[in-house]
Amino acid sequence: MPRITVIGSLKGGSGKSTLTFNLGVWLTLSGIKVQLIDADPQATLIDVTELRRQEGITPFLTIDDRAALITAHTTAAAETLIDIGTADMDAVRLALTICDRIVIPVPPSQADIWSTQRFMQLIAAINRDRPLDIIGFINRGDTHLGVTETKETAAALISLPRLKFIKPRLSQRTIFRRSFSEGLAVFELEPHGKAAQEFHSLVAVLFADLLN
Ligand SMILES: Nc1ncnc2c1ncn2[C@@H]1O[C@H](COP(=O)(O)OP(=O)(O)OP(=O)(O)O)[C@@H](O)[C@H]1O
Numbered sequence: 423m424p425r426i427t428v429i430g431s432l433k434g435g436s437g438k439s440t441l442t443f444n445l446g447v448w449l450t451l452s453g454i455k456v457q458l459i460d461a462d463p464q465a466t467l468i469d470v471t472e473l474r475r476q477e478g479i480t481p482f483l484t485i486d487d488r489a490a491l492i493t494a495h496t497t498a499a500a501e502t503l504i505d506i507g508t509a510d511m512d513a514v515r516l517a518l519t520i521c522d523r524i525v526i527p528v529p530p531s532q533a534d535i536w537s538t539q540r541f542m543q544l545i546a547a548i549n550r551d552r553p554l555d556i557i558g559f560i561n562r563g564d565t566h567l568g569v570t571e572t573k574e575t576a577a578a579l580i581s582l583p584r585l586k587f588i589k590p591r592l593s594q595r596t597i598f599r600r601s602f603s604e605g606l607a608v609f610e611l612e613p614h615g616k617a618a619q620e621f622h623s624l625v626a627v628l629f630a631d632l633l634n
């Protein structure tokens with residue numbers, strides 16, 4: 423069954439575009455037919471993909487703009503990933519209407535917990551009776567285990583009724599910024615690095631059905 427996943431949050435800088443890009447590269451390299459939609463007027467995904475193409479890094483990715491939200495369910499892609507941004511709330515609402523699941527990257531802070539609660543309310547208001555998979559994980563977590571904010575954020579996410587909290591987290595690591603600025607996924611720049619390890623643990627849960 424084709425699957426449409428929104429990578430979303432209401433908070434700027436939570437890591438939506440970085441995650442969407444890395445997932446897009448990973449799915450493509452895994453031989454899975456993927457459609458990537460950039461529904462954010464900032465067009466970060468479009469820019470990083472253009473850079474990748476200019477640098478001659480294969481596989482090239484193709485990014486559709488928000489117009490593709492209307493036809494997403496009819497594409498031949500097995501996996502569709504949608505990067506959203508709050509500068510276009512109509513696109514956010516449309517993406518939440520057509521998707522099968524939502525993946526929310528949550529940086530460890532009180533503001534991000536509140537923002538996630540608000541986002542859950544918006545999702546519930548849009549999808550009144552439709553059962554949706556809503557998955558939350560910690561992004562930009564502190565690399566020192568046991569830091570209070572990260573623990574508190576995990577506890578807060580676990581307690582959110584409709585959210586499925588998944589354990590694999592991505593830590594705050596400069597390689598996410600560095601690789602992105604070169605048009606590369608983290609696991610392309612440092613295949614054996616810690617960020618790559620964390621990323622693979624995350625995809626093993628997010629795309630468990632593809633790996634079995
Ligand atoms: N795990 C991480 N470790 C370190 N830096 C990260 C991580 N994830 C994202 N970043 C950095 O945080 C910044 C914001 O990330 P990104 O642009 O992916 O967020 P976003 O949610 O798409 O933001 P926006 O709401 O502006 O679209 C970028 O500089 C990115 O490199």
Ligand SMILES: [Mg+2]
Pocket residue numbers: 438439440462464466505506507
């Ligand atoms: Mg973004």
